[in-house]
Amino acid sequence: MCLAIPVQVTELLEGDTARVTLDGVTKIISLALVEDVRPGDYVILHVGYALNKLDPEEAAKTLALLADAGAPA
Amino acid sequence: MTAPRLRSRKLDVKNGRVDLSHGSGGRAMAQLIADIFHDSFANDLLAQGNDQAVFDIPAGRMAMTTDGYVVSPLFFPGGDIGSLAVHGTVNDLAMSGAKPLYLSASFILEEGFPLADLQRIARSMGAAAREAGVKIVTGDTKVVERGKADGVFISTAGVGLVPDGVELSGDRARPGDAILVSGTLGDHGVAIMSSRENLQFETQIVSDSAALHGLTGAMVAACGNDLRLMRDPTRGGLAATLNEIAHQSGVGIRIEEDALPIRPEVAAACELLGLDPLFVANEGKLVAFSSPEAAEKLLSVMHSHPLGRDAALIGHVVADENHFVQMTTSFGGGRIVDWLSGEQLPRIC
């Protein structure tokens, strides 16, 4: 499981919801399961809910690690 | 010769609705046909007012096709059931290399359907037909009780003329042949899904619904028999079309994921819903198979046409007794592009 995808929050809306975007496709989702989300943040979206915030620093670390695989051993 | 005046009062298009009298063959039906269909489709053959259209057949071979249109919603970004009906029928003819000439249009109307919507659809069909240079020359109208049709169903037939020497067929693909697509994949299906209430996402994607006979005409003229076949990947998407052809021709197909033209928004919408763009419908695109030598020329001809700007070479035909359609993924690994048994459904897993 489970089909979940990182999307960017563009606008906070009432009722603990937000507008999010993925490459120009927008959707309104629930923020009830997360805290402290601001426009510009990325969240993991699953069945209409944000499950978690994506940590950009940790994401960068992972990418660096993966790219490092390209460097000679 | 004009038909005698049938109406005393104009049809109330703004507020009126289809009722059972419009299908019963009487004056109400004649008025509906005249005010909405004749008005929108306007041509000499239709204006004769007969139950059939009689025309000369130029010497040569004719192509004929038939289609049913039941799309929901009826109006979607980039088109409606009417324009879709014209484009779809024209395209089925165009894939044989034919020049489309005449269409018929049969309407099953649901009791209660707003006349304003019907007029909008009819006008859209008329415009699509004029733009495509075809005439809607005969038709039929029936009305069914409320609940027995989804607003309106349209059934069409089309005839066209196939030039001498053109032999395009799904069984002509041979190992080594090049496979091309005329543009971006998945636009229509995503546009439709975005208008469906229960999926609730917003996008700028519009349907790619378009008449392709100008493009196919140029392709046939440039490549002659080096062009093996063309087909438009509608329901079931590119995957269905490639599998059909692999089976019809008794070959295998190998394509490259990186070569597939897909708009970022379409890719994103598919990610959100758990869909694969390969299985999503297109209504203004074609797949073409050509000899390897003619591929470059064919691509160049396609690029020169407005409907082929994003054309791309996506793969080749191989010998394969299993008739597999295989794809090298953008990741470098291999996978099959299978033939779906039913409609692709969004998933959570």
Add this chain to the structure above:
Amino acid sequence: MKYVDEYRDGRLARALAKKIALAAQPDKSYRFMEFCGGHTHAIARYGLEDLLPANIRLIHGPGCPVCVLPIGRMDDAIKLAQRPGITLCTYADLMRVPGSDGQSLIKAKAAGADVRMVYSTLDALRIAQEEPRRQVVFFAIGFETTTPPTAMALIEAQKLGLKNFFAFCNHVLTPAAIQALVGSPEAAASVPIDGFVGPAHVSTVIGTKPYHAFAENYRKAVVIAGFEPLDVMQAVLMLVRQINEGRHEVENEYIRAVTVDGNRKAQDFVARVFEVRDSFEWRGLGQVPFSALKLREEFAAFDAEKVFDIHTVAAKDNPACECGEILRGVKKPVDCKLFGTLCTPETPMGSCMVSSEGSCAAHWTYGRFRDAAPKQRQAS
């Protein structure tokens, strides 16, 4: 797509593949189970196995909640949908799953049952509010990723005082399932699993803590991996290193979304609404203790099992079906006599074929060209 495309980079994949090939010791064989159906799907869909050396084997585990739903529970859902006055809301994944007698939700819908596909529990709630005369039952399935949304819907329904919204709860628990795989007597006798590729989004909710028990008690390496193919490859590399170095720890590759504690807010909501069942039947695994959830007494008015008096009748799989062995990694899809003959995605016989990420379905849909294959069946 940001945070997605970067983790699908083919160039990095080839470089990582080389590193994995170097790290894998030629005299060793490595068997890693990837538990999450999403991983199964990613591996098949990107053709990841083509990039790994032959001595690394990825075994597809029972992490697909559609696959492990027993036939009897599917029958319950179909029967619910067929009752007049009931609107059954379901995720699309379940529409084609066959129950007994070849029935399914999509067939029931064709025969007139009010079955509605929804993307989210929020849609089901909305339907209940908009159609007060319908009794709206949400068919709840899924692991810990999908449970919080069901919890939120029930809390909201309670707040709104809805009298026509219910959940038919089939939520299951990941740690219990892994326990059933490694802890059973059969496990000791069967193909040893050296390590686990831990689920991505389950872990965003439950954190990395729950996996320590397996690492320690059963001496298995665990690496929580993100959803994208590069994440999976990186996790494989980390697992290979653990095995080489004789370690059996819990490592986290998906650091951009998974923390040690997970999402406490979501966990609290779930704990408020659900409690653990003593036992639950899993298709292919049999009865597994403490592996599934039911609604707490406080939410009894929303519990479809209580309100509609559901008594599940267990139904058996085809005796030739090898799903149980396949789910535990003992057999491969091609080892099953039914695979590709009686059992295809159109006519699934067992759990591994019913959902697009069951190992048989994934293999058939994406990978069967690798077998010395029988001729592909003509699709109609």
